Amino acid sequence: MLLAVDCGNTNTVFAIYDGNTQIAHWRTSTEWQRTADQYYVWLSTLMNMRGIKADITDVIISSTVPRVVFNLRVLADRYFNTRPLVVGKPECLLPVDTRVDSGTTVGPDRLVNTVAGHAKYGGNLIVVDFGTATTFDVVADDGAYVGGVIAPGVNLSLEALHHAAAALPHVDISKPQKVIGTNTVTCMQSGVFWGYVGLVREICDRIKGEHGAPMQVISTGGLAPLFQQTAELFDAFEEDLTMQGLRIIHEYNKENGTTL
Numbered sequence: 001m002l003l004a005v006d007c008g009n010t011n012t013v014f015a016i017y018d019g020n021t022q023i024a025h026w027r028t029s030t031e032w033q034r035t036a037d038q039y040y041v042w043l044s045t046l047m048n049m050r051g052i053k054a055d056i057t058d059v060i061i062s063s064t065v066p067r068v069v070f071n072l073r074v075l076a077d078r079y080f081n082t083r084p085l086v087v088g089k090p091e092c093l094l095p096v097d098t099r100v101d102s103g104t105t106v107g108p109d110r111l112v113n114t115v116a117g118h119a120k121y122g123g124n125l126i127v128v129d130f131g132t133a134t135t136f137d138v139v140a141d142d143g144a145y146v147g148g149v150i151a152p153g154v155n156l157s158l159e160a161l162h163h164a165a166a167a168l169p170h171v172d173i174s175k176p177q178k179v180i181g182t183n184t185v186t187c188m189q190s191g192v193f194w195g196y197v198g199l200v201r202e203i204c205d206r207i208k209g210e211h212g213a214p215m216q217v218i219s220t221g222g223l224a225p226l227f228q229q230t231a232e233l234f235d236a237f238e239e240d241l242t243m244q245g246l247r248i249i250h251e252y253n254k255e256n257g258t259t260l
């Protein structure tokens, strides 16, 4: 079985695959200090609760937080006796090209989203991932990652207002019924929610204009369901695009004989 780990700046998701089938997934907060032993206690408890036998033979990791990779490597080595594939490392092959400025780093989550988007929807895509940051990944006709956009995340924007202004409280995001807020909380929610709807629409329109071919827009990430209610922004919603991509990349490396 495969253990796939998608580590974002806020949350880390672990998923277990038996072949192409996802058997379970669990989410924990991202903390670079967490040790391999701590991960294992947490993971094995959840696996036992679901009656999943721990016959993990392979591990694949995508992490936007470089520091957590060390302990995840130890987890794979100590408890599953395997060397993990780490997306972004030279030994991890990708089934798509990356065409960006030389010497630049692309977030592994964006590469993984590109792979999954291409596998399911072909080329000419914009993948919008509502995570800690909101990323727009542009997938070319042939499935290559050719760049994109990084915008401050939805919760990050609300937190920034709260931290910078003494009278603005911590507010959870939700879709306000009206644009005109009648109290501080609904004013802030309106600014971020409707501001975000505008941001997504404008960025996608401009990407489509520059790209010069019709494109499909796919949404994913923790806060994507919130914007799914504004249906006209997206052609499709994928709950776990990054996980799907990790499974595909693992399979690709197996088929292409990567020995780890």
Ligand SMILES: Nc1ncnc2c1ncn2[C@@H]1O[C@H](COP(=O)(O)OP(=O)(O)O)[C@@H](O)[C@H]1O
Residues within 6 Å of the ligand: 007, 008, 009, 010, 011, 012, 030, 130, 131, 132, 133, 155, 156, 221, 222, 223
């Ligand atoms: N179901 C949810 N409801 C509300 N907020 C959520 C939900 N899931 C995730 N979030 C929040 O959305 C943001 C992005 O989450 P996530 O996609 O897990 O981020 P990342 O991949 O960057 O770690 C975080 O601020 C997180 O707290």
Ligand SMILES: CC(C)(COP(=O)(O)O)[C@@H](O)C(=O)NCCC(=O)O
Residues within 6 Å of the ligand: 007, 008, 009, 010, 064, 105, 106, 107, 108, 109, 110, 131, 132, 133, 134, 135, 150
């Ligand atoms: C843009 C990101 C911070 C998004 O991370 P996330 O919101 O998933 O935690 C991450 O993809 C990253 O660190 N990227 C490196 C720079 C780049 O992709 O160009």
Ligand SMILES: [K+]
Residues within 6 Å of the ligand: 109, 129, 130, 131, 132, 133, 134, 135, 221
């Ligand atoms: K993201």
